[in-house]
Structures are given as structure tokens and as C-alpha cells.
Amino acid sequence: xxxxxxxxxxxxxxxxxxxxxxxxxxxxxxxxxxxxxxxxxxxxxxxxxxxxxxxxxxxxxxxxxxxxxxxxxxxxxxxxxxxxxxxxxxxxxxxxxxxxxxxxxxxxxxxxxxxxxxxxxxxxxxxxxxxxxxxxxxxxxxxxxxxxxxxxxxxxxxxxxxxxxxxxxxxxxxxxxxxxxxxxxxxxxxxxxxxxxxxxxxxxxxxxxxxxxxxxxxxxxxxxxxxxxxxxxxxxxxxxxxxxxxxxxxxxxxxxxxxxxxxxxxxxxxxxxxxxxxxxxxxxxxxxxxxxxxxxxxxxxxxxxxxxxxxxxxxxxxxxx
Amino acid sequence: xxxxxxxxxxxxxxxxxxxxxxxxxxxxxxxxxxxxxxxxxxxxxxxxxxxxxxxxxxxxxxxxxxxxxxxxxxxxxxxxxxxxxxxxxxxxxxxxxxxxxxxxxxxxxxxxxxxxxxxxxxxxxxxxxxxxxxxxxxxxxxxxxxxxxxxxxxxxxxxxxxxxxxxxxxxxxxxxxxxxxxxxxxxxxxxxxxxxxxxxxxxxxxxxxxxxxxxxxxxxxxxxxxxxxxxxxxxxxxxxxxxxxxxxxxxxxxxxxxxxxxxxxxxxxxxxxxxxxxxxxxxxxxxxxxxxxxxxxxxxxxxxxxxxxxxxxxxxxxxxx
Numbered sequence: 001x002x003x004x005x006x007x008x009x010x011x012x013x014x015x016x017x018x019x020x021x022x023x024x025x026x027x028x029x030x031x032x033x034x035x036x037x038x039x040x041x042x043x044x045x046x047x048x049x050x051x052x053x054x055x056x057x058x059x060x061x062x063x064x065x066x067x068x069x070x071x072x073x074x075x076x077x078x079x080x081x082x083x084x085x086x087x088x089x090x091x092x093x094x095x096x097x098x099x100x101x102x103x104x105x106x107x108x109x110x111x112x113x114x115x116x117x118x119x120x121x122x123x124x125x126x127x128x129x130x131x132x133x134x135x136x137x138x139x140x141x142x143x144x145x146x147x148x149x150x151x152x153x154x155x156x157x158x159x160x161x162x163x164x165x166x167x168x169x170x171x172x173x174x175x176x177x178x179x180x181x182x183x184x185x186x187x188x189x190x191x192x193x194x195x196x197x198x199x200x201x202x203x204x205x206x207x208x209x210x211x212x213x214x215x216x217x218x219x220x221x222x223x224x225x226x227x228x229x230x231x232x233x234x235x236x237x238x239x240x241x242x243x244x245x246x247x248x249x250x251x252x253x254x255x256x257x258x259x260x261x262x263x264x265x266x267x268x269x270x271x272x273x274x275x276x277x278x279x280x281x282x283x284x285x286x287x288x289x290x291x292x293x294x295x296x297x298x299x300x301x302x303x304x305x306x307x308x309x310x311x312x313x314x315x316x317x318x319x320x321x
Numbered sequence: 322x323x324x325x326x327x328x329x330x331x332x333x334x335x336x337x338x339x340x341x342x343x344x345x346x347x348x349x350x351x352x353x354x355x356x357x358x359x360x361x362x363x364x365x366x367x368x369x370x371x372x373x374x375x376x377x378x379x380x381x382x383x384x385x386x387x388x389x390x391x392x393x394x395x396x397x398x399x400x401x402x403x404x405x406x407x408x409x410x411x412x413x414x415x416x417x418x419x420x421x422x423x424x425x426x427x428x429x430x431x432x433x434x435x436x437x438x439x440x441x442x443x444x445x446x447x448x449x450x451x452x453x454x455x456x457x458x459x460x461x462x463x464x465x466x467x468x469x470x471x472x473x474x475x476x477x478x479x480x481x482x483x484x485x486x487x488x489x490x491x492x493x494x495x496x497x498x499x500x501x502x503x504x505x506x507x508x509x510x511x512x513x514x515x516x517x518x519x520x521x522x523x524x525x526x527x528x529x530x531x532x533x534x535x536x537x538x539x540x541x542x543x544x545x546x547x548x549x550x551x552x553x554x555x556x557x558x559x560x561x562x563x564x565x566x567x568x569x570x571x572x573x574x575x576x577x578x579x580x581x582x583x584x585x586x587x588x589x590x591x592x593x594x595x596x597x598x599x600x601x602x603x604x605x606x607x608x609x610x611x612x613x614x615x616x617x618x619x620x621x622x623x624x625x626x627x628x629x630x631x632x633x634x635x636x637x638x639x640x641x642x
Binding site: 080119123128129130131132133134135137140143144147148150151154155231232 | 401440444449450451453454456458461464465468471472476552553
């Protein structure tokens with residue numbers, strides 16, 4: 001049995017990752033989150049940024065660590081102290097706890113980074129050598145996590161890989177107030193027969209991955225031969241680049257005109273301004289060469305949502321079934 | 322009188338900066354370093370990374386802060402804890418101390434960063450959008466300092482500018498054991514009639530600025546209109562790109578054949594390997610457009626050393642006199 005630690009295990013991606021890991025039956029799982037969740041045998045509820053908590057989590061010397069715990073973008077922007085405490089200090093304390101165990105312990109660490117490490121102005125497609133110049137505190141904290149991960153890996157303190165997740169779409173659950181929420185909302189709500197608000201023009205382009213693809217990235221990162229990474233241990237994940245217009249067209253194809261008609265245009269200058277600073281398209285050639293696989297199309301992203309969340313019948317997605 | 326704080330004021334660049342600032346007679350200077358230095362009225366000897374020390378330094382609300390204090394590259398590589406404590410925690414504590422004073426206080430912060438934020442492989446000339454992928458802990462800590470500086474500035478907590486200094490040449494004083502030491506040694510020692518060891522081939526190319534140019538960068542950064550920077554507040558400084566062969570040729574022109582003959586070739590594979598990961602050339606167009614000025618040539622770099630350190634007569638350097 002492989003000893004595996006997952007931080008942020010109660011989050012949306014965390015829960016789906018844990019489901020996959022549990023299904024394999026090959027893992028001795030330790031699940032961590034700051035909020036109480038389920039009653040799995042080996043779950044720990046604690047604040048990773050509190051003194052001593054990271055040490056407790058790695059005391060069992062997990063061979064594989066998925067570090068997903070983070071305060072999300074919007075909250076890190078509103079609450080400066082909390083964002084830096086959890087996203088920067090929490091990450092550093094985890095890395096330090098690993099280091100302090102000593103040279104006989106060198107786990108694989110998979111760090112969930114984000115395309116928020118990039119900030120406008122952008123080239124047409126963001127390549128692997130493009131500057132990390134984040135325009136949010138969340139992106140700053142993730143970029144710092146990447147730098148620490150590289151340095152700790154270079155020094156042989158652990159074997160790290162950072163993966164920059166695209167915007168996850170379709171996020172299951174209720175609408176939230178994140179500025180990016182509409183990207184999922186305009187698909188999720190119409191599929192449930194409900195109206196959705198679109199605050200930006202159809203020309204807005206963004207970079208997407210389904211929750212299932214995101215879990216696939218994490219699992220692939222866990223088993224990747226890190227010798228192939230060289231010194232650059234942080235990678236932009238492949239995704240689907242789609243305009244809002246293309247999203248709506250895909251919805252129409254999968255669920256018909258009646259679904260697409262549930263999208264109500266209500267331009268919001270604030271959201272338009274925020275979104276204009278976000279990445280639109282990537283050259284993820286390096287991740288593709290290393291075997292990471294994106295969703296095949298935005299239509300497939302919608303079908304995955306139907307299959308995984310709504311258990312509706314839909315044609316199986318290509319490549320990710 | 323402008324209230325000015327200089328951290329790392331006892332360092333080589335710090336001392337030269339303070340000399341210039343004192344000469345102006347326009348500054349109410351607070352000088353800080355971890356080592357005792359001089360007996361200037363307003364000097365503070367303390368460890369910036371110790372709790373409460375940063376608060377004391379900014380309690381007088383300096384309008385301009387030069388943050389130069391750092392553990393150097395070699396030491397940060399050998400002593401992991403000290404490097405992160407001084408270069409990362411010290412910088413963050415200083416930034417936090419400024420933030421905690423509150424919204425009425427928004428000083429200009431000039432942060433001395435380094436070309437060590439970059440790591441090989443490189444393009445032919447490193448541009449402003451090239452990834453920070455450092456290959457040392459020192460470079461990692463400086464890159465994190467840049468990210469924090471950008472985020473604190475974006476949030477209006479202070480008005481920051483980070484400048485990536487080229488390798489300073491000719492460093493005055495005794496030879497040291499830094500891997501980069503020979504770049505200065507092969508000029509400084511022959512000018513003093515002493516033998517110098519060259520551990521790399523003449524084809525090795527690197528990026529240089531004189532101490533006088535470095536002080537010029539800091540002073541220009543202090544008075545620059547930061548509105549011109551936009552959200553990208555860290556800049557590679559202009560420099561002189563020269564091969565070791567070009568360095569030696571310049572020495573020959575300025576000081577004659579007898580000086581150049583004092584350079585003894587003694588290849589060192591370790592130093593050759595370290596140096597191969599260092600930047601060689603930059604496109605510093607953005608800094609030039611903002612008015613930063615490099616030395617005119619490597620010959621001028623040598624003449625500046627003669628003027629500023631050895632008080633020998635030499636033709637005045639162009640542009641920096």
C-alpha cells in the first residue's frame with residue numbers, strides 16, 4: 001500500500017481525486033482539510049498554517065503528497081492576511097516539515113498551481129518560458145509556491161512537480177460569487193433547466209479543463225518520471241481554449257436550443273474588466289509531450305459534467321472515458 | 322529633508338549609495354545593517370529578520386527605502402536556513418512593517434534584485450517577459466521578493482520598484498571565494514600589479530555593471546515616476562555584455578600588456594559548470610526607455626574602478642562622469 005497524503009481533500013477537486021484514489025484500493029490515504037468532511041478513517045481536520053500541524057501530517061512519511069489546500073482567488077484578494085497565511089505560509093510549512101524529516105525521506109509532491117500565476121499583457125498563446133507576473137494575491141502566492149517547489153526539488157529535499165490548472169469547468173454545485181463563476185454557470189444552470197446570467201461578451205476567450213481532466217493531471221503528475229522535467233518543475237496544463245460564444249454553441253449541440261435560450265445577457269463592466277486580465281490561450285506543448293491529456297473539446301467538457309454530476313445519458317467523451 | 326532608510330548599508334553598494342546620498346545633503350538618513358559600521362549619527366545594527374526589528378526601522382516613516390540587505394548567493398546556497406530567513410523573511414517582514422503602518426503611509430521602496438532570478442536555458446538575450454526560473458536559493462529568494470513587491474505595490478501598500486542588478490564589476494577589495502569572483506579578480510589584481518587566476522575559457526560571456534552604474538540605477542529608481550511601470554514593477558538593468566576575452570582586451574587597452582600578462586589560465590571544471598548556468602546577455606530595452614543608463618563599455622568599467630578606488634588618472638568615462 002502506497003502512503004498518500006491529500007491536503008485540501010474536502011475541496012471540489014480534492015473529493016474527486018480521493019474518490020479515484022480510494023477506488024484503486026492501492027493507497028493508504030491520509031486526508032486533510034481545514035473543514036470537517038465525511039468520516040473516512042484517516043481524515044485530519046486542521047489549519048495547515050498553524051504551528052506543528054504540517055509536521056503531524058507528514059510524520060507518517062507519505063510517499064506521495066497532493067498539496068491542494070488553498071484559499072481561493074476571491075477570498076485571497078479580500079482577506080490579505082488569510083491568503084498569505086494559508087497559501088504561502090501553509091505551503092512553506094508543509095515543504096519545511098518534509099525537509100526536517102531528513103535526507104532519507106524524499107516524497108513526490110504534486111502541487112496544484114494555477115494559470116493565475118500569469119498576468120496581462122499576454123502573447124497570443126502563453127508558452128513555457130513566459131514570465132509569471134500575477135495580477136492577484138492568489139496568483140502571487142501560487143507563483144511563490146512554484147518557486148519554493150523548484151528550489152526544494154533542486155536541493156533534493158523532495159521530488160516536486162507543480163501543475164497549473166486551467167479554469168475548471170463545469171464546476172458542480174451552486175452558483176458562487178467568483179468573477180469566473182459564469183463560465184460554469186452558463187452551462188450548469190441551463191442543463192438543470194434554470195436561467196443563467198452572462199456578464200461578458202461572447203468574444204471573451206478562456207482556458208478550460210473538466211474536473212475529470214484535472215484529476216487526470218494530478219494522477220499523471222504523481223507517476224511521471226521527474227527526471228524528464230529537468231530543473232523546470234512547474235508546467236501549464238493543457239486545456240480547451242474556447243470563447244463564450246463557442247461554449248454556448250457547444251451547449252446548443254449537446255442540450256439543444258431550449259438550453260441555450262436560458263442564458264440571459266447582462267453585461268457587467270466590473271467582471272468584464274477583471275476577466276480582461278486573465279489568460280486566454282496556452283501553448284502547453286511541454287505538458288502534452290510529457291503525457292498530460294486535456295479534454296478533447298468543450299462539448300466533451302459538457303458531456304463529462306452530465307455523466308459525472310447528473311448521471312444523464314450522453315455520448316461518452318473521447319479520450320477521457 | 323527627505324527621510325531615507327537604507328538596509329544593508331554596510332555592503333559594498335550600500336556604502337557607495339550612502340556616500341552619494343550624504344553628499345547631496347538633502348536626506349535625513351537612517352542606515353541599517355546586521356554588522357556594525359562607521360559611527361554615523363543615525364545607524365542601526367540589527368537583524369532585519371528578528372521579530373520587531375523591521376517595525377523599528379520604518380517607525381520614522383521614511384519616504385524612501387532602499388532595501389539592499391541580503392545574504393549573498395554563495396552563503397544562501399550553503400546555509401539554507403539563513404538564506405531564507407534573511408532574504409525571504411527579512412524582506413517580507415520589512416514589507417509587512419510598512420503595510421501595518423496603514424493607508425496614510427506609502428513610501429517608495431527600491432528593492433535590489435538580481436539577474437540570479439533567471440536560470441538556464443536562456444534565449445540569446447533575456448527579455449522582459451522571460452520566465453524567472455532561478456537555479457540557486459538566492460535567485461529563488463530574490464524572485465519571491467519581486468513577486469511580493471509587485472503584489473504589495475498593486476494593492477497600494479507601498480510604491481515599489483525592483484531592479485535586477487548585473488554582476489558588479491570591478492568589485493573593490495580583496496579576492497573572495499564567490500564563483501563569480503574571477504570576473505573582477507582578472508581586472509582588479511593586475512591593476513594592482515598582482516597575479517590573477519582565470520578558471521574559465523575566454524569565450525565565457527557575462528553581464529556587467531560598475532559599482533558607480535549600480536548606484537546610478539538605485540538613485541534613478543528612487544525618483545522614477547512609477548506610473549510609467551504599470552503592473553510590472555521589476556526590471557532587468559542595462560549592462561555591458563562582454564566575454565572574458567573582451568574583458569582582457571579592455572584591460573590591455575587601459576593598462577597595457579604587462580597588466581594582461583598577469584592573468585594566469587587555470588581551468589576549474591566546477592566553476593565552469595556553475596558559470597554555464599548564468600545569464601550572458603539581456604535585452605534591457607524597457608529599463609533604457611525608462612532612463613536607466615549602463616556603463617558605455619567594459620573599458621569604461623575599468624576606468625571607473627581606477628577613478629573610484631585607486632584614484633589613478635585615467636580618461637573620464639563617457640556618460641557616467
